[in-house]
Amino acid sequence: MDKKKKFDVKDLDLYYGDFQALKKINIDIYENEVTAFIGPSGCGKSTFLRCLNRMNDLIDSVRIEGTLNFDGKNIYEKDTDVIQLRTKVGMVFQKPNPFPMSIYDNIAYGPKCQGLKDKKKLDKIVHDSLVGAALWDEVSDRLGKSALGLSGGQQQRLCIARTIAMQPEVILMDEPTSALDPIATSKIEDLMEELKKDYTIIIVTHSMQQAARISDRTAFFLMGEIIEYNETNTIFMNPEDKRTEDYITGRFG
Numbered sequence: 001m002d003k004k005k006k007f008d009v010k011d012l013d014l015y016y017g018d019f020q021a022l023k024k025i026n027i028d029i030y031e032n033e034v035t036a037f038i039g040p041s042g043c044g045k046s047t048f049l050r051c052l053n054r055m056n057d058l059i060d061s062v063r064i065e066g067t068l069n070f071d072g073k074n075i076y077e078k079d080t081d082v083i084q085l086r087t088k089v090g091m092v093f094q095k096p097n098p099f100p101m102s103i104y105d106n107i108a109y110g111p112k113c114q115g116l117k118d119k120k121k122l123d124k125i126v127h128d129s130l131v132g133a134a135l136w137d138e139v140s141d142r143l144g145k146s147a148l149g150l151s152g153g154q155q156q157r158l159c160i161a162r163t164i165a166m167q168p169e170v171i172l173m174d175e176p177t178s179a180l181d182p183i184a185t186s187k188i189e190d191l192m193e194e195l196k197k198d199y200t201i202i203i204v205t206h207s208m209q210q211a212a213r214i215s216d217r218t219a220f221f222l223m224g225e226i227i228e229y230n231e232t233n234t235i236f237m238n239p240e241d242k243r244t245e246d247y248i249t250g251r252f253g
Contacts, residue, residue, distance in 0.1 A: 003030040003031060003032075003033070004030065004031040005028050005029070005030060005031070005069075006029050006030060006031045006070065006071065006169070006170060006200045007027070007028070007029040007052060007068065007069065007070055007170075008027075008028045008029075008069045009025055009026060009027045009028075009029075009066070009067065009068050009069070010026055010066055010067045010069075011024050011025075011026060011065075011066040011067065012024070012025040012026075012048075012051065012064065012065070012066035012067070012068055013025075013064070013065045013066055014044075014047060014048075014051065014056065014062065014063070014064050014065075015061075015062070015063045015064075016059070016061050016062060017061040020224060021044055021047050021224050022044050022047060022048055022051075022224050022225075023224045023225045024066075024225070025048060025066070025225075025226055026226070027219060027226060027229055029200065029202060029217075030200070030216075030217070031200050032196055032197065032198075032199070032200060033196060033200065033201070033215075033216040033217060034192055034193075034196050034201040034202075034203060034214050034215045034216050034217075035200075035201070035202045035203070035215060035216065035217045035218070035219070036202075036203050036204075036205055036210075036211035036214070036215035036217070036218045036219070036232065037049060037202070037203070037204045037205070037218075037219050037221060038205060038206075038208060038211050038218060038219070038220055038221070038247075038248075039220055039221035039222055039247070040222070040247070040252065041206075043221040043222050043223060043224065044221050044223070044224040044225075045204045045219075045221045046174055046175075046204050048221070049172050049174055049202060049204050050172075050174075051064065051068060052068070052070070052089055052170070052172055052202065053085055053086045053089035053090075053091060053170075053172060054075060054076075054080075054082050054085060054086070055086075055091065057082065064076060070085070070088075070089065070170075071169075087114075087166050087167075087168065088168055088169045088170065089168060089169070089170040089172060090163035090164075090166055090168035090170070090171050090172065091163065091171075091172045091173075091174070092156070092159050092160055092163055092171060092172070092173045092174070092176050093159070093174055093176075094174050094175040094176065094178055094179060095179050096152055096155035096156040096158070096159050096179070097159060098147035098148060098150070098155050098158050098159060098162075099147065100146070100147075100148055101146070101147065102143065102144050102145060102146060102147065103130075103139050103142065103143050103144075103145060103146075103147045103150070103158065104126055104143040104144060106147045106158055106161075106162055107125065107126040107129050107130065107158075107161055107162055107165045108122045108125065108126055108165070109162070110162065110165050110166045111125050111165055111166070125165050126143065126165070128164075129161040129162070129164045129165040130158075130161050132161065132164045132194075132195070132198075133157045133158070133160040133161035133164060133191065134157060134187065134190070134191050134194070135154060135157040135158060135161055138154060139154070139158075151184070152179060152180055152181075152184060153180050153181070153183070153184025153185075153187060153188070154184075156176060156177070156179075156180060156184070156188060157187070157188065157191065160176075160188075160191065160195075164195075164199075168199065169199065169200060170199060170200045170201075170202065171195065171199050171200070171201050171202075172202050172203075173192075173201065173202070173203040173204070174203075174204045175204055175205060175206060176188055176203065177189070177205075177207075177210065178205075178206060178207075185210075189210065189213060189214050192214050193214065196216075203215065208236075208248055211232065211236075212232060212236050215232045216231065216232060217229065217230065217231055217232055218230070218231075218232045218235040218236070220235065220239075220241075220243075220244045220247060220248075222243060222247070227241050227243050227244055228240060228241045228243075228244045235248070236248055
């Protein structure tokens, strides 16, 4: 059975003022897979990730050309509802950023902002989101306590739960484990494997081992271009481009 394309991107260029940060990006990203973006610092992988939910709109000097289709519709058309797009395409950042409020309120905040007031429904969303982020067992007895009292790894899973609460279709993760210890990292990696059953996951990572462990497909970025994109096993075991091979064998980057 053919996998459904979640994003298809054609000839995407991105400029910061006069500087071209992304050059002719062409990529198809498939539903219910983990897709990893790898490459040295400053290669454009995080910039491209932020194109997928129009986070770059928040930077004044940005100009984007080309087509970026999400479920077949170009998200850069003028009539796109950006708030709805960011609900469907959620984001988890490098550094855990829980709100300075209780664990419960962190999860309920988004649904409440959308007008949900029913306590029973909110309770269910909080429960289901924390279960989905593999955090419920650790925090179920202290939902009223501050989220800032959690460990770094728990805070990051809370941020994932907060994203799940909005019922997205895609979860973007920008180096979600770079600030975490190996045990917390391993929990998030296990979680991604579970999450892809229900969501499409796109992750930027500096760790090639992480990309090799968790992703179905990998794109290698270099100086604003995608040098190679393929199934992860092929990228790591049998890359077509010498530059990909040099990067993954540690010759640069």
